[in-house]
Amino acid sequence: MGENRHEKLGLSSENVLEMYKTMLMARKIDERMWLLNRAGKIPFVISCQGQEAAQVGAAMALDREKDYVLPYYRDMGVVLWFGMTARDLMLSGFAKAEDPNSGGRQMPGHFGAKKYRIVTGSSPVTTQVPHAVGMALGGKLEGKDLVTFTTFGEGSSNQGDFHEGINFASVHKLPVIFMCENNKYAISVPISKQLACENVSDRALGYGIPGVTVDGNDPLAVYEAVKQAADRGRRGEGPTLIETVSYRLTPHSSDDDDRAYRSREEVEEAKAKDPLLTFAAYLKETGVLTDELQQQLTDEIATVIDEATDYAEAAPYADPESSMRYVYAE
Numbered sequence: 374m375g376e377n378r379h380e381k382l383g384l385s386s387e388n389v390l391e392m393y394k395t396m397l398m399a400r401k402i403d404e405r406m407w408l409l410n411r412a413g414k415i416p417f418v419i420s421c422q423g424q425e426a427a428q429v430g431a432a433m434a435l436d437r438e439k440d441y442v443l444p445y446y447r448d449m450g451v452v453l454w455f456g457m458t459a460r461d462l463m464l465s466g467f468a469k470a471e472d473p474n475s476g477g478r479q480m481p482g483h484f485g486a487k488k489y490r491i492v493t494g495s496s497p498v499t500t501q502v503p504h505a506v507g508m509a510l511g512g513k514l515e516g517k518d519l520v521t522f523t524t525f526g527e528g529s530s531n532q533g534d535f536h537e538g539i540n541f542a543s544v545h546k547l548p549v550i551f552m553c554e555n556n557k558y559a560i561s562v563p564i565s566k567q568l569a570c571e572n573v574s575d576r577a578l579g580y581g582i583p584g585v586t587v588d589g590n591d592p593l594a595v596y597e598a599v600k601q602a603a604d605r606g607r608r609g610e611g612p613t614l615i616e617t618v619s620y621r622l623t624p625h626s627s628d629d630d631d632r633a634y635r636s637r638e639e640v641e642e643a644k645a646k647d648p649l650l651t652f653a654a655y656l657k658e659t660g661v662l663t664d665e666l667q668q669q670l671t672d673e674i675a676t677v678i679d680e681a682t683d684y685a686e687a688a689p690y691a692d693p694e695s696s697m698r699y700v701y702a703e
Contacts, residue, residue, distance in 0.1 A: 377659050378593050382600075386661045392433055392592055393656055394670055396425040399449040400649055401674050402459050405682060406466050406481070410627045414686065415466040419482040421449040423622035424554050426648030428524075429454055430592030431552055431617075434599035435522055441508050443492045443501040443523040446482030447554065451524065456489035459677050463685035470691040476699065477691045499529040502538035502551065509547040509606075520548040520606040522599070527616075528559020530573050539614065543580040548606030550599060551614045554589065556621035561634040577614040589617030590648040622647065 379389045399421050409415045421428065428450025435442065437455055444451045449462065457473070464472040466481050473486050474493075485493025492508065494501050505523035512519040529535060530553050542549045553573045557564050570576065577584025583605075587594045595617050602613035620643035624631040631640070656662035 378655075379659070379661075382593060382597055384593075384596070386659075388433070389593075389656060389661055392429055392596075393652055393662065394674075395429045395432075395453050396450060396592065396649060396652065397670060398459065398674050398677075399425045399428070399453055401671075401678055402462055402681075403449060405678050407623070407627065409466065409682070415481075416468075417480050418466075418627040419446045419480075420621070420623040420626070421447045423620050423643065423647065424556060424589065424617075425450045426592040426652060427552075427554055427589040427595045427617035427619055430595030431522065431524075431550075431599040431615075433592075434596045434603055435520070436603075437490070439517075439519045440603070441490045441492055441505075441519060441521045443505040443508070443521060444484050444494060445498070445501060445524045445526065445529070445554070446484075446494065447526075447556075448484065448524055451522075452484045452486075452489070452491055455491055457484070457486065457491070459681035460684055461486075463678075463681040464688060467685040467688070468690070469685055469688040470695075471688055476695070478699070499525055499532040499534040501525065502529075502534045503541075505549050505551075506538045506542045506547060509542065509549045509612075510545065513545075513547060518607060520550060520603050522550045522552065522603075524552045524554055526559060527553055527555040527557075527564060527573050528562065528567060529553075530576065531559075531567055539576075539580050539582075539612065542612040543582045546609060546611035548609075549612040550602045550606065551612060552599065553614070553616045555616050555618045556589075557618075558621055558625070558631075558635070560625045560629065561631075563634075572616055574614055574616040580614075582612050582614060584614040584616070586616040586618060589619030590646055590651055592648065592652055619648065620646070 403421050406418045410418045432451045432454035461473050465474050468477040470477050483494050501523050505521040509521045572586045574584035574586045587598045598615050
């Protein structure tokens with residue numbers, strides 16, 4: 374038995390097994406979407422691969438009954454933990470009428486579902502940051518015990534929305550967790566061409582709030598950082614900037630060829646640190662996961678995804694007559 378880090382964080386074996394299962398579900402849905410895209414069945418994929426540990430570790434540190442999440446387009450791990458299903462995500466991929474995110478009107482990755490407390494994202498990057506600040510302000514004015522959690526890429530941390538949102542939240546001590554999922558590339562632009570400082574979290578100093586950089590391949594490290602940030606927010610101590618460092622294992626999207634800007638060696642090196650491999654190894658060391666259980670989970674997830682794919686592919690498209698719905702008041 375290896376060192377048991379999860380119990381020190383107050384997580385049971387069941388908790389960390391759920392963490393792994395959710396990460397695995399996100400990965401397998403994503404892999405299926407790439408296959409469907411390459412087969413010409415769905416038009417677009419924007420991938421979570423390599424970032425599942427950060428997403429699920431963070432989401433599990435929040436309260437699904439009270440808190441609101443404002444995810445960015447890669448956050449399949451976050452939305453799965455907050456209640457979305459493989460079927461919901463496949464309906465979005467196939468752009469069908471039952472897609473809970475947008476009724477088949479938006480590209481995949483534009484998550485939103487009122488019942489799951491997932492606030493709808495927009496197509497321009499980083500608009501979710503000031504939205505998260507506004508929701509936290511609303512919660513504070515109404516005296517509600519909630520924190521808002523928003524994510525964005527490191528490229529987004531250079532947008533005006535990031536600076537305006539984080540500055541306002543810091544001045545007014547709002548319960549917001551700003552989590553930058555640094556995957557080293559803003560489409561084709563490497564981090565060296567985006568930041569003059571060493572870490573995205575160094576920017577917290579300018580706003581007078583804590584900034585922390587953690588290993589984005591380690592879901593327990595991310596869980597701990599987000600838990601501390603949530604506790605701070607609930608105590609009225611204001612926002613926190615968290616940076617999770619991982620690597621985008623796929624091209625930026627299904628429309629991108631990443632061979633133009635990064636070497637295959639670099640990608641292969643990152644794949645050796647794949648959080649699904651490293652976290653599974655940790656769970657085996659601590660006796661939570663066995664090879665048999667891992668196979669069983671993989672088989673169960675494959676069945677769920679097969680069913681979700683078949684359902685979404687056969688589901689009807691939205692009625693052309695409904696095209697103005699959600700655009701104009703009715």
